[in-house]
Amino acid sequence: MIVTIDGVAASGKSSVSSGVAQALGVPYVSSGLLYRAATLLGLEADLDLRGAPGLLKLLGTHPVRLEPLAGGNRVWQGERDLTDDLHSTRVDRGVSVVAALPEVREWVDAQLRALPEPFVAEGRDMGTNVFPHAPHKFYLTASARIRAERRARERPEDVPAIEADLQRRDELDTVQSAPAPDALVIDTGPLDLQGVIDTILTRLR
Numbered sequence: 228m229i230v231t232i233d234g235v236a237a238s239g240k241s242s243v244s245s246g247v248a249q250a251l252g253v254p255y256v257s258s259g260l261l262y263r264a265a266t267l268l269g270l271e272a273d274l275d276l277r278g279a280p281g282l283l284k285l286l287g288t289h290p291v292r293l294e295p296l297a298g299g300n301r302v303w304q305g306e307r308d309l310t311d312d313l314h315s316t317r318v319d320r321g322v323s324v325v326a327a328l329p330e331v332r333e334w335v336d337a338q339l340r341a342l343p344e345p346f347v348a349e350g351r352d353m354g355t356n357v358f359p360h361a362p363h364k365f366y367l368t369a370s371a372r373i374r375a376e377r378r379a380r381e382r383p384e385d386v387p388a389i390e391a392d393l394q395r396r397d398e399l400d401t402v403q404s405a406p407a408p409d410a411l412v413i414d415t416g417p418l419d420l421q422g423v424i425d426t427i428l429t430r431l432r
C-alpha cells in the first residue's frame with residue numbers, strides 16, 4: 228500500500244509524512260531529498276546545474292542512495308552521509324533548476340519505483356506521475372507567508388526573504404506540482420502539525 232503526500236515547498240510534507248508513517252508503522256520516502264542531493268553534488272563539482280549530461284555522469288559514477296526510515300530519511304553517496312547538507316539556502320536556490328531536467332526526474336523516479344511497499348511517499352508528483360495508482364492521496368497547501376514563518380525557524384534568513392524564495396520556487400516548480408485529481412487537498416494554515424496528521428489518519432481509517 229502506498230500513501231502519497233504532495234504539496235508546495237514548506238507546506239509540511241516531510242513532517243506530516245513522518246508522523247503518518249510512524250502511526251502506520253511504515254517508512255516514509257522523501258523524494259525531494261534526491262533532487263537536493265543531485266543539486267548539492269552538482270554545486271560541489273562546480274557544474275552548470277542546467278546541464279543534464281554532466282549531472283547524470285556524476286550521479287552515475289558516484290551513485291546516491293536514499294534510505295527511507297519512518298523517523299527521517301537519509302541520503303548516502305558511498306560512505307558519505309549527505310543528509311545534513313541538503314537543506315542549505317544554496318541548495319534551496321538551485322534545486323528547482325535541477326528538478327526541471329527530465330533526465331534527472333527519470334533518475335529519481337526509477338529509484339522510487341524500485342522501493343518495496345508499503346510506504347508513505349512525499350514530494351510534488353508522487354500522486355500524479357510516480358505512483359498514479361496509489362489508493363490514498365493527499366496534497367498540502369498554505370499561504371507563502373505562513374510557510375515562510377514556519378521555515379524561518381530553521382533557516383538564518385528573515386521571513387520576507389524566505390517568503391520571496393518560496394514564491395520563486397513555487398513558480399519554478401509549478402509544472403510538476405499540480406494536485407492529483409483524486410487527492411484530498413488540505414489547507415494546513417489553520418492546523419498545527421498534529422491536526423494535519425490526524426486529518427490524514429482519519430481519512431485512512
Ligand SMILES: Nc1ncnc2c1ncn2[C@@H]1O[C@H](COP(=O)(O)OP(=O)(O)O)[C@@H](O)[C@H]1O
Pocket residue numbers: 234235236237238239240241242243377378380381415416418419420421423
Ligand atoms: N501544520 C503545521 N503547523 C505548524 N508548523 C508546521 C506545520 N506543518 C509543518 N510545520 C513546520 O514547518 C516547517 C516546514 O515543514 P516541512 O515538513 O519541512 O515541510 P516540507 O517537507 O513541505 O518542506 C517545519 O519546521 C515544520 O515543523
Ligand SMILES: Nc1ccn([C@H]2C[C@H](O)[C@@H](COP(=O)(O)OP(=O)(O)O)O2)c(=O)n1
Pocket residue numbers: 235236237238240258259260262263322323326349350351352353396400403
Ligand atoms: N517529487 C518531487 C520532489 C521535489 N521536487 C523538487 C521541487 C523542490 O523545489 C525541490 C525540493 O523539494 P523538497 O520537498 O525537498 O523541499 P521543499 O518542501 O520544497 O522545501 O525538489 C520535485 O520537483 N518533485
